[in-house]
Amino acid sequence: MKMYGNKVDLMFAGIFFMTFCGAYFGQRVVETQRGPLFRAEGSHVTLSCKVRGYEGTPKQNFHWSIYRPASPSVEIHIVSTADPHFTYALYRHRVRMQDIYIERTSTDSVLLHITKLQVHDQGEYECYTPNTDSVYYGAYSDKTILTVIPDTLQARISALSIRRAAGESLSLSCDVSKRTSQHTHLSISWFLQIGGETLELVTLTREFILQAGTAFHHRLESGHLRLDRSGLTTYLLTIFQLQHSDQGEIYCEATEWIQDPDKSWYPLLIKRTESTKVTVEHRPLAADVQESEYTTDSSVPKKTFQPLHAHGIVLQVNSLCSDVVSVTRSWAYYILVILFFVI
Numbered sequence: 001m002k003m004y005g006n007k008v009d010l011m012f013a014g015i016f017f018m019t020f021c022g023a024y025f026g027q028r029v030v031e032t033q034r035g036p037l038f039r040a041e042g043s044h045v046t047l048s049c050k051v052r053g054y055e056g057t058p059k060q061n062f063h064w065s066i067y068r069p070a071s072p073s074v075e076i077h078i079v080s081t082a083d084p085h086f087t088y089a090l091y092r093h094r095v096r097m098q099d100i101y102i103e104r105t106s107t108d109s110v111l112l113h114i115t116k117l118q119v120h121d122q123g124e125y126e127c128y129t130p131n132t133d134s135v136y137y138g139a140y141s142d143k144t145i146l147t148v149i150p151d152t153l154q155a156r157i158s159a160l161s162i163r164r165a166a167g168e169s170l171s172l173s174c175d176v177s178k179r180t181s182q183h184t185h186l187s188i189s190w191f192l193q194i195g196g197e198t199l200e201l202v203t204l205t206r207e208f209i210l211q212a213g214t215a216f217h218h219r220l221e222s223g224h225l226r227l228d229r230s231g232l233t234t235y236l237l238t239i240f241q242l243q244h245s246d247q248g249e250i251y252c253e254a255t256e257w258i259q260d261p262d263k264s265w266y267p268l269l270i271k272r273t274e275s276t277k278v279t280v281e282h283r284p285l286a287a288d289v290q291e292s293e294y295t296t297d298s299s300v301p302k303k304t305f306q307p308l309h310a311h312g313i314v315l316q317v318n319s320l321c322s323d324v325v326s327v328t329r330s331w332a333y334y335i336l337v338i339l340f341f342v343i
Contacts, residue, residue, distance in 0.1 A: 033262075039146060048109070118148070122148040155271040158173040166243065170239045173237075191250065201250070251272060
């Protein structure tokens, strides 16, 4: 009898657990990207939102709103996946022009896109999901804070056109500066553009690690490609022993990175410099140099320079021939004198 009572107690305990704890595990949960998030004015920004633990249709709808710092209790509707009339007049033009829009990444997750972030886009963003559950239970919205910071990243290159002979060296400098108050890191990359193809030359990563593009890895390893930092803002690219395949347009790209609360790194800003046109010319052969510097025209003064070793040999042979001719003339003179007295 006691055993039967224990089974009844366990049964009621199971029913209680399934009723309450099961409902808890099945409740709706909405999650936005963890904040606060720092993003630069003028950049393209995305905010993520997803829902789980819901009932009903697998394709969930989403509403995005903002609470601005000046009026933190006033909700301003931005855009919705379900209601075309959801948007307030303040954002209607930007939504119509697709400057602000929602992208579905799955049936129950979306991205809010702001293609050109403005200063007054700063605030607390709320993602809300309309109810599709048989019982209204759980969290139907979540919020995240977005802070807009100024764009202070600048990048400039040292020259716009350079000519070098094959085998010579090339040096270009890229000046990069930033004045943000946030803790950010920089990465610097150099690229070579040949026609429609863009090749990575070398990159100094945000962790201060130097790595070369696939096509230039062996040249970095052999020391024929360098990227050095000079001072606080200058990054110097050096290519030794230029090849004809290095001809093209070279530019520098600076990326400013910031670490989000979830510990991931986000490219806050990317700035690309103008391109430097690099022309690699053929190195003239030694024979071509001799032809251009010597002349057979007596009216043109001949150049004086260090003769090649082969010329030295020719000059020695000419000197030897002169000595032989001189000796021969002396012996001929004496023979004529002797013959005159004999006759």
